[in-house]
Amino acid sequence: MKRYLSAVLAATLVAGLTACGGGVSQASSSSGSASSSSSGSASPSASPTKTSRPVPDVAGKTFAEAYKVLSAAGFYGSAYGKDGKKWTHTTPDASIVVVSTNPAAGTVSATEDIEIHVGITEAEHAAVAKAAADAKKAAADAAAKAAAAPKVPTEYSSALSKAGSYSRNMHMSKAGIYDQLTSQYGEKFSPEAAQYAVDNLKTDYNANALAKAKSYQSSMSMSPAAIYDQLVSQYGEKFTPEEANYAVQNLN
Structure with a gap:
């Protein structure tokens, strides 16, 4: 009889403990489910929109x-x-x-x-900018070169100016201009000033020879051969043979 009562008591205790554990588990499960449900129901905040x-x-x-x-x-x-x-x-x-x-x-x-x-x-913009930069540099280089160059003596520049006048107005040859510049009966420049002048004069001596040839032809009615001789003569115009030949070949 005592063994029977002990077994019944033990079974009752086990059943009670099992019931308590199940309640805790269910509570935990219910709490977790609620937490999960609460977390899942939260929505993200909306991002701001740009203003039109x-x-x-x-x-x-x-x-x-x-x-x-x-x-x-x-x-x-x-x-x-x-x-x-x-x-x-x-x-x-x-x-x-x-x-x-x-x-x-x-x-x-x-x-x-x-x-x-x-x-x-x-x-195109880069090309224009480069061209402008190159032009600016070239101008600066030219100015620097001019500043570094030795100053031309006044006599030399005067001789050059006079040489230009003889070329334009009298259509003289290079040798003829030099002689006129250095002549004691002419301009009386120094040989150095006269040489500087004829070396730096920008003129077309072929055109000068042709102008002289036309003058001889119209005013003196000279033949082409006589005109050629007059143009190259050391007592005449003193043009080079090439310049005189150009002149007579281009007479009308």
Whole structure:
């Protein structure tokens, strides 16, 4: 009888403990489920949206002016050439004006990036800029060279001016001009000044010889052979044989 009561008591205790454990498990499960349900029901916050605004009209402005106007309106502008390509290495200077934009002026847009179209490609702009830089450098080099060059003596420049006058008005040869410049009965320049003058005179001695030949032909009715002799004579005009030959071959 005692063994029977002990077995019944043990079974009762086991059943009670099992019931308690199940309740805890169910409570935990219920709590977890509630937590999971609560977590799953939370929605993410919405991202902010960009504000739409009209694109300003910047046609006719320089790129710098257009960029400033667009920036003030909340846009970011990039230069595009007439070939439709974006400028990536340089920026349009003040000589280049804006043709249009994309999106077009007046378009209500939420985008930040605006294409600023100009009427020249970046390659063309680079070529123009290089040519200008080369010209500026050449001018600077020429000025530096001129400053470094020795100053021409006044006598030399005077002799050169006089030589030009003899060439233009009297159509003289190089040798004839030199003799006239150094002659004691002429200009009386020093041999050095006279040589400088004929070496630096920019003139066409073929044209001078032809002018002399026509003068002999019209005023003295000389033959081509006689004119040739007069042109090359050391007592005459002192043109070179090549210059005299050019003259008689081109007489009318």
